[in-house]
Amino acid sequence: MIYLLIYYEFFKIGLFAIGGGLATIPFIQDLAQRYNWISIEELIDMIAISESTPGPIGINIATYTGYKISGVFGSLAATLGIITPSIIIILLIAHFYMKFSEEPIVRAGLTGIRPAVIGLIAVAAFEVIKIALFNIEKFYETKVLLDIFNFKAIVLFSLLLFFIQKYKKHPILYIAASAVIGILLKY
Amino acid sequence: MKELMELFMVFARIGAFTFGGGYAMLPLIEKEIVEKRKWASRDEILDYFAIGQCTPGIIAVNTATFIGYKRKGIIGSLFSTFGIVTPSFIIILIIASFIKHFQDYAIVQHAFGGIRIAVAALIVHTIIKLWKQSIKDWSAIVLFIISFLAITFFNLSPVIMIILGGIAGAYKNTRKKADEK
Numbered sequence: 001m002i003y004l005l006i007y008y009e010f011f012k013i014g015l016f017a018i019g020g021g022l023a024t025i026p027f028i029q030d031l032a033q034r035y036n037w038i039s040i041e042e043l044i045d046m047i048a049i050s051e052s053t054p055g056p057i058g059i060n061i062a063t064y065t066g067y068k069i070s071g072v073f074g075s076l077a078a079t080l081g082i083i084t085p086s087i088i089i090i091l092l093i094a095h096f097y098m099k100f101s102e103e104p105i106v107r108a109g110l111t112g113i114r115p116a117v118i119g120l121i122a123v124a125a126f127e128v129i130k131i132a133l134f135n136i137e138k139f140y141e142t143k144v145l146l147d148i149f150n151f152k153a154i155v156l157f158s159l160l161l162f163f164i165q166k167y168k169k170h171p172i173l174y175i176a177a178s179a180v181i182g183i184l185l186k187y
Numbered sequence: 188m189k190e191l192m193e194l195f196m197v198f199a200r201i202g203a204f205t206f207g208g209g210y211a212m213l214p215l216i217e218k219e220i221v222e223k224r225k226w227a228s229r230d231e232i233l234d235y236f237a238i239g240q241c242t243p244g245i246i247a248v249n250t251a252t253f254i255g256y257k258r259k260g261i262i263g264s265l266f267s268t269f270g271i272v273t274p275s276f277i278i279i280l281i282i283a284s285f286i287k288h289f290q291d292y293a294i295v296q297h298a299f300g301g302i303r304i305a306v307a308a309l310i311v312h313t314i315i316k317l318w319k320q321s322i323k324d325w326s327a328i329v330l331f332i333i334s335f336l337a338i339t340f341f342n343l344s345p346v347i348m349i350i351l352g353g354i355a356g357a358y359k360n361t362r363k364k365a366d367e368k
Contacts, residue, residue: 045290059248083268098257110353160309
């Protein structure tokens with residue numbers, strides 16, 4: 001049965017891809033090669049789509065691949081497959097976390113883990129900022145230092161940061177407004 | 188049942204507006220879970236992210252499962268997890284079946300160009316908040332800097348960084364206790 005096979009393959013991806021959505025890509029590539037389910041071009045397309053639609057990238061990729069393999073039920077099998085291991089593992093961990101997070105040694109460890117995690121989040125922010133506010137590639141081409149800055153983006157970024165700090169509205173509002181501004185001013 | 192539906196709806200909203208992977212959903216989690224509903228503290232969210240980073244699977248899903256479980260046990264975790272997955276699932280199905288070359292349309296690219304900048308600004312804002320909450324002494328600042336530099340420039344695995352942070356935190360605390368004695 002194709003659906004069971006899809007479920008099984010995506011279950012394995014969910015079990016072994018550590019560290020978020022993009023970590024699933026090499027596994028999907030491997031799938032593409034073993035089963036001829038999708039071509040490499042489709043895979044590249046799929047990654048682009050997954051990154052430009054809302055939702056966790058791993059889920060987007062699973063849904064899309066599942067659909068390409070065998071329609072709506074294929075995508076359902078793939079998505080359920082990829083989330084099943086997480087759910088089981090996290091339920092086990094959550095159980096112990098609730099029990100032990102107040103233990104002195106665990107609390108002490110967590111005080112060291114939190115700054116490290118904020119560091120990880122800063123890395124993610126740095127990556128987004130690099131792509132959104134700077135034209136690294138253009139700079140390599142022209143070698144003009146000013147070309148490295150995407151001024152249009154930096155202006156919008158600064159305005160947004162100011163409004164977010166000052167008015168503290170819902171993030172969805174800022175995301176929607178920026179999408180509209182992006183379309184109107186051709187970002 | 189009402190609370191289960193709320194879990195589903197809150198995470199569906201987060202899923203529908205997370206552009207660009209796990210960390211991009213942090214500002215939404217901060218607003219919906221920490222500020223509005225007080226379902227978890229900022230520190231707890233950091234812990235969930237640490238756990239999500241070190242365990243298999245998608246971080247967004249891991250975090251949703253965690254909070255759902257904390258609120259309403261296993262059933263709660265299923266509602267929150269299906270909540271965060273559902274919008275993606277529907278949107279991708281629509282695109283996959285009806286829209287060819289979705290990502291090549293100029294309007295999509297411009298919208299996404301704008302959204303990316305908003306995501307960057309929102310994450311920076313969230314980092315400022317997290318910093319105020321959790322970075323209180325020099326050792327925390329040092330850990331933050333090491334984590335950022337080691338991962339950006341030396342490609343250190345985030346898993347190893349989290350483990351190192353845990354050891355450093357435990358070590359510092361036991362030494363403090365020994366000094367007090």
